[in-house]
Amino acid sequence: MRAGRLLSLLLLLQSRGRMTAQELADELEVSVRTVYRDVEALSAAGVPVYADRGPAGGYQLLDGYRTRLTGLTGAEAESLFFAGMPGPAAELGLGTVVAAAQLKVLAALPPELRSRAGRIRERFHLDAGGWFRQAEDMPFLAGIADAVWNPKRLRISYRRWGDEVVERTVGPLGLVLKAGLWYLVAESDGQPRTYRVARVEALQPTDEDFARPADFDLATFWADWSRKFEERMYPERVTVRVTALGLRTARVLLSLAASRALEDVEPRGEWTTVEIPTESLDHALVDLLRLGPEAEVVAPPELRERVKARLEATARLYRESDSS
Incomplete structure (x- = not known):
């Protein structure tokens, strides 16, 4: 110490x-x-x-008493301080370690590079959390991170969607920080699976070593899992006619998945027919009503009828209010 x-x-x-x-x-x-x-x-x-x-x-x-790093360019010295995200590092229990590492690097840099690296800390701040979201309670994150680094199997109690709690013994493969949320990627029943760390309700480390597969690539797995997750979250497709204004508005007001589907669409005349992914017809009803007269539902027929009924009810409410 x-x-x-x-x-x-x-x-x-x-x-x-x-x-x-x-x-x-x-x-x-x-x-x-x-x-x-x-x-x-x-x-x-x-x-x-x-x-x-x-x-x-x-x-x-005494002047001249210094240990210097060799081989670092100015750009490399600056980039070191983009890696130090204090929030996530602290959540992993590494806040003091990161601070100490930065201090050691600063101490070893020549004065010119030290000044440039210091400016990065002063002028750039990385905030990995999402908007309008309170920090999640994750009492087991540090323990999970330790098992990831020193591969040991873990016994976890995990609360699934719908509040069902299940018991799992998993082999930790990696941790991912996505939009301020931590996810554990772990092997279970011979397959890599994803667990939201905030839903882990109990954690019991084991003494059983876990042999991490040599061919497993965390970044590749996460990219593939994320794409499939988005497809599962937005399984429905609706066909809509939109004006040029409706197209621009939809890119801003609708979901990220819808915005991506529309990003390369160019207006074709007064109306443009597009296909939009959505979580469900209930979600589509609420979302498309936000576009007002700049959008018309073409299919499915059920959604078209529901939009008409909602608009007619709204118009009737205003007529009755004006006549009273």
Whole structure:
């Protein structure tokens, strides 16, 4: 523990130059007295750290005492700090590890590259969470991440859609962060499956080693699974005539799947016939009514009749209101 703190103190002085004992204590979350003892320990070990007295004083290293990384270009040094997403890292229990790694990299960079990397942290912020969504409670995420990294089978209690809780013994293959939500990809019954981490209600690590298949590629699996998931979520197709304004509006107001289906469609005359994927006819009814007179349902006939009935009921409501 102390060895790690001494290294952090050394790297702080390398990356930031002169620092007061209080500044070091705040960074390391220790007392000023502990900083004094740690500085003495570094000096006794031959590290050329010295103190300047007075109000503007502090500790600093002898000029030239620095470990440098070699082979990093400016662009590479800058890109390192795009990888440090503090939110997801903290959720995985790696927040302090990421911070320490960045500190070590900063300490080893030459001054010019250190300045450029620092500007990345100041001017770019990565927020992986989705809009209008509270953070999910995931008490078992760190334990799952540990099993992914040190492959051990896990016993989980998992709440499926519909609130059915099932028991599974799985072999962890990887973790995926999608739109602020964590998913566990794991082998179960010989097949890779996907579990939303927030739905894991109990976790029991085992001592059983899990042999991760050598040919399994997490990114490839996730891309294929995501495409099939979207197809399952939007199994229905409706045919609609839209105006040019209706086409533009549909791309904004309808689902992402509908927007993708319409992105390459060009208006053809006054009306353009398009096919739109939807979760169900109930969803399509609500969505297409939002387009008003800029869209007309062609098929299926059931949806067309339901839209007509809803519009007639709305018109009747306004006529009765005006006459009263």
